[in-house]
Amino acid sequence: MTGEPNLIPAPRRLEPTGGSGPIGDTVVCRVDPLLGPEAYRLTVAADRVEIVGGDDAGVFWGRQTLRQLSGPDAFRRAPLSREPAVVPYLTVEDAPRFAWRGLMLDVARHFLAKDDVLRYVDVLAAHKLNVLHLHLTDDQGWRVEIKRYPRLTEVGAWRPRTRLGWGEPELWDERPHGGFYTQDDLREIVAYAAERHIRVVPEIDLPGHSQAAVAAYPELGNADAVDTGAPGVKTDWGISPHVLAPTDAVVEFYEGVFTEILEVFPGRFVHIGGDECVKDQWRESPTAQARIAELGVGDEDGLQSWMIRHFDRWLAARGRRLIGWDEILQGGLAPGAAVMCWRWYTGGVAAAEAGHDVVMCPQQEVYLDHVQSEDAGEPVPFGWVHTLEDVYRFEPVPPRLSGTPHAAHVIGTQANLWSEVTENRARVDYQVFPRLAAFAEVAWSTLPHPDKRDFGDFDRRMHEAHYARLDALDIAYRPPTGPHPWQQRPGIPGRMHHKPRRTWYMA
Template sequence: MKRMSGVLLAAMLLLGKLQAQQVSIIPQPAKLEVLSGHFLINAAVSLQYNEPALLKPVADWFKAAIADVSGIRLSTQPNAARRIVLQLTTPVKPTDESYTLDVSANLITIKAKSYGGIFYGMQSVLQTLPAIRTNALLQVPCMRVQDAPRFGWRGMHLDVSRHFFGPEVIKQYIDLMATYKMNTFHWHLVDDQGWRIEIKKYPKLTSVGAWRVDQNDKVWGSRPQAKAGETPTYGGYYTQAQLKEIVAYARQRNVTIVPEIEMPGHVASAIAAYPELSCTQQPQLPLTGGDYTNMSSNYCAGNDSVFTFLQDVLTETMAIFPSTYIHIGGDEVDKGPWKKCARCQQRMQQQGLKNEEELQSYFIQRIEKFVVSKGRKMIGWDEILEGGLAPEATVMSWRGEAGGIEAAKMNHDVVMTPGSPCYFDHYQAGPEGEPRAIGGMNTLQKVYSYEPIPAELPADKARYVLGAQANLWTEYITTAEHVEYMVLPRMLALAEVVWSPKETRDWQGFNQRLQPHFRAFEQKGLHYSKGNFTVNIKPVSANGQVQVQLSTEAMNGAIYYSTDGSEPNVTSQRYTSPFTLQQSAVVKAVTVIQGEVMGVKAASQSFVLHKAVGSAVQYVHPVSRYYQADGLNSLTDGIRGMHAVGKFWHGFSGKDLVATVDLGSSKTIQQVTLGCLQRYNDWIFLPQSVMVEYSIDGQSFTTLGTVSNTVSSNEKASIIKDFTVKAAAVKARYVRVTAKVIDACPKGHSGEGKVGWLFADEIIVE
């Protein structure tokens, strides 16, 4: 028998890969083999299933889905020549969501050990069919699929407190999740600006706490507080009947709803309804936005009636939601009121608590005991680690991954949802031309590249990572269309991250499979981001030289650029490889697809060549892990920081910046500049002063000069300010820059009295 040639084998492997890509299932199945032929769905096809008590809901759902795209009503004839068979195998394992799917010309068989597995097999079938009703034949490609999720927690969150979305919007959100095999809906029902769940024992929670004065025409952080006599008309809530209907709707689609009842902070809505729950017990009107001046937003931890209230609320909540987990929030608690509250201080004394962090831990642990007594589990944001973690708590890590790592090392389950890249209220493109967002930049590729198990986590602790979740906070999102736009297509990227095997993930393959889904979104009238066309301009600095790398996420996108500040177009220089700058320049670049410049505005970045470019930098206080920019030498990479917070700035929380630059050899210097940022609403403030010192040996330093800040910390506009020290020329190899952080957030600020941030970039030596 002849051996197959290497060329022929390679060609066959390539063909198999191309066939698999033509079956554009997202998330990518663990194993997918495409065969020749297809299964035709028409009125002669029969849908059959065993275990009717368990599978009838999912079979009914599938029949309705087929009828929706075709008008075809599947029969249940047992002897039909062509059948779709759903087979629940034994023993049934409800948490095992794996499935096998076999499609031949006359038979589709879906086998699984759980309802969820059967459901996901059907979702894979549906993704091969038209998205809306047409006259096209319903042809399912013949294939074999063996599939299973990588993680058990595949989550999407939605904040309905800042802006209320009706039941039909919630159902559509659940449908989108289910289509892409996401199984956990974290429903943020309670926060400062709105209480959205009916609690029959406390009717004022919704009659008062669910409504606020309508100021949607103003930016969230700049909305004035409500005044007596103004009518609160904006808001809404869900009745318990509506909630139970949505729970059943989600269950049919294998989605578990985890309700969040926020505590002990972020509860100004509850306090507006029942002022006696706060430390001050003073009446207040519902919050309109982000101005917390003289507003109470914490429950009083020293008041036993608060715990009675919360147990009543949780009892009614658990009667509605059968989920194992109940989310209790626990984030961003302003402990200032507790410090001034006699009852809270008495509680600390009685319980032997050393500080308010331990008082928060007492609060959370007391609630956990109640939740556990009802046969449920408690989950909270990573602040519940402060003061000591409750014994059985699960941690949702949002402030980076540090909280999740810490909890997993303590053998606690964790869900990873770091702001970068899992906050979908951040920009995904632009930001020019994009709807206003809270800030940050989490692009589709950034989401797709996420790895939920941190590299720093010991291998034997990885099992405590339940999965990952994306969060959609709605300070800037007021419509269902905007919700769709912010989650599509990023949800699909995260779905593949948490479902597909890590080793099979492939950005280019995902991008190709994504294209038919874009068409499906359009056919269904769903709003989505068509792509991040903004070119990423990245510096690579070393040995005093600056190279520029350009990249685009856009599929089949070409890049054209200029270095003289002019607007690039298709006649400009086409980018093929990194290029070296010989002098300071403004680089601009655009993505071009099929001869058309994409996006609204060219990406632009200023490069400043100076004597410290490419030099090593050492810090006395480490850079915040959340604001590393492009690495430890970002202060000398030749790029100036711009108004985007997360891009090129190094951040320091409550610590001075003390950075020493090694110029590599003795050089003549006479001017040093440090660029700094102020973003009032982000708690980022200019330093009080900047001092520059120089040295030959790195041991003995002489002051070159000091410059003080002249801009008020209460200036709310985004400001970039250069602090420049100029003196007579001196010889130096080492330059040390000290930027003194402000003592605390200024009076009247939402973080008044708390530590602020210092953001810096670049150290320019001339």
């Protein structure tokens, strides 16, 4: 197919097991819309290799399956040998369960270089995941160039030091940290991802998680409630009280931000955050209280809903669609908005039953910054334990929705990696893999009830082939036997949760 990356190196020929000789270098690809979006049929026979896709994306996913069949070395950047690859005779007919199969990378807390993001686009493609959600702004950093507001990156992209881990003892890395993507950097990422049939969804947080923006432009904050001046970019973790002021000037400012965002990101969905908005400053601000009365929205939750609804209408008028974390349900949800459910399943269930589309990514199941085992050597343990098996048994559609018309509103699922303690590529790799492989199978396949899934078979397949593929991709994953000594971070404090896991399914 024209425009497809060369995933099967041309010098490597494909030879079916039991065949009498090589079958040549040509893989015939064509599109048959009757198969449906992203579906494909792969046929390997003695006289041909054919991939038929329901669309170009389906052809691409079929090529990924052929790549898997060609052996782990097919995942290297260049072939190790000119000997033919041995591929069995087979026919594979396959289609994804969900249209949204995503990974969120938080590049705001710790910045990832452009090349590292491009590398993860390739990693997502290899696992048939089709959404890269980039968390671009937060209290600890603003990572996207906005030309009309240069101080967002001149000031907001840099912090003087960084908290190491969580809890006690309080430790600090005294080196400045920061970075940002130019708009051309992001256009490159978007184009690179589009070649691999991956959509990039930008997240620009409002009205909370905005301290870096307020540090750059103090007039965005609630000056009549806070008289200490610009707060500076946040250097530790947790939720900041510095939220955006609910004024027309602030709304106009962010319309300018989103105008430039839409020029860079052509996809339908735009993420506006909407989570963890601490409303103490609004309660103390005469301006905010007057705005509540003027708008007749009742309280601070209504004020947040007013802002969310404004940007829902603003995006819809430009052919885009708002998505936000499940707190955007508070005070009433804009009719066209979609919900990304992260707090258990409650918000996602309520949104789906109200007719809103939902992406399920509950922190109790698929937050990959959470610790992978009870092993004392796990680096900076945080959150609940999410083992590889736990992720494999994750079910995106909760029992209350299963079998009802509302289940169709679960348009997909996503794994999230927050980066407070993943300060470089190796740490990102360790937290993401091998669990993302289990998540990818859950997101693509229609699997049995979680209690009936054959994790033993999945684990066998990991050991027989997939760990070798990850090695070929140079991914610094967590070994099944536990972290290597160089992957540990002794002395850096963590923060563990000790509540029962998977209790949602028993509800």
